[in-house]
Amino acid sequence: MSDKKRIQSVDILRGVTIMAMILVNTPGDWNHVYSPLLHAEWHGLTPTDLIFPYFLFIVGISIYFAYKHKTNSATTLKKITIRSLKLIGLGLFLNLFLPYIPFIVDLDSARLPGVLQRIGIVFFVTAILYLNCNWRLLLGISVVILIGYWLFLGYAPLPNGMEPTFNRAPNNWANYIDLKILGNHMWQPDYDPEGIVSTLPAIVSCISGVLIGKLLDRDKPLKVLLITALLLLVCGYLFSAVFPINKALWSSSFVLVTSGWGALILAIIYYFKDVKQYQFGELARAVGVNAITVYFLSSFISKCMYLIKIDDTHNLHSWIFQTFFIDSFLGLKLSSLLYALGVVLFYLLLARWMSIRKIFIKV
Secondary structure, eight states, rough: OOOOTTTTTHHHHHHHHHHHHHHHOOOOOOOOOOOOOOOOBBBBBOOOGGHHHHHHHHHHHHHHHHHTTTOOOOHHHHEEEEEOOOOHHHHHHHBBSSSSTTBBOOTTTOOOOOHHHHHHHHHHHHHHHHOOOOHHHHHHHHHHHHHHHHHHHHOOOOTTTTTOOOSSSSTTTTHHHHHHTTOOOOOSSSSSSTSSSSSSHHHOOOOOHHHHHHHHHHSSSSHHHHHHOOOOOOOOHHHHSSSOOBTTTOOOOHHHHHHHHHHHHHHHIIIIIIOOOOOOHHHHHHHHHTTTHHHHHHHHHHHHHHHBBSSSSSSHHHHHHHHHTTTTSSSSHHHHHHHHHHHHHHHHHHHHHHHHHTTTOOO
């Protein structure tokens, strides 16, 4: 898609999503964070829970526009595979790297899943499906996955004879399978929010973006986009009565509700930016066109700051926070938020600098 035809609202939403990721991932003190900036403990939905599915939703939109004129050829498949492997490789690097000798974590307990790994897998599967399926078949596949996932997690008997549950427990199918396969390579001893099983419905989050991309590609898409958003939200909240909204499980209701909110917010930005041509969002758009680069750098630098020791009681992160952001006039939660906002501002300026100098790093 040429720059003249590029839908600017998609880049803005992508940029806002990355900034929100950085905001919630880098508080000054994890013990002092405002509740909307934290994930739900298990069932439920907070603003923070919307961020990752939004990104997969936007990946789907990008897939639609990037591959709508591509053929299902060996060359296209090779490019998709290479990009997927790059994303997975970057994610594994973040998990394994240490900023000091021996520069790698203990492989016996290293976490294998992660955000970039999930993006890479979901991108690969969704792009292949898009090249081989029309929109009706994609919709059908999505419905089968969402209903099948609900029935499997909620009703399939476990090998040990225990009743299946949606709760955080050993008899939750997603946790059970992840633990059997990943063992101690998970984020928590009993589950991983980017685990193997929950990646399947995450693919539907991306497919929903592909289908929304198709709607955006028609003349005057705003009305149908708003109707679609409303339908997704209604279906999602109704579905939550039998399959709770849950990010850790990436429940079917979670997919529908987050895709609905994503479509609604995109419709609002689209109206003001692409229809009314109001001039706003350039900083967010600068982040959006270098989204993976900014996210990777923020994750890499943040990890290093936590692991580099200043003294016996402080790492680089805590030293900066306590030295420059804590004040008796401010509460700890506000100080923690100001630190996170400072980090976001740094990456906004970095992205803007890259944009001005036409530096666009494609992964």
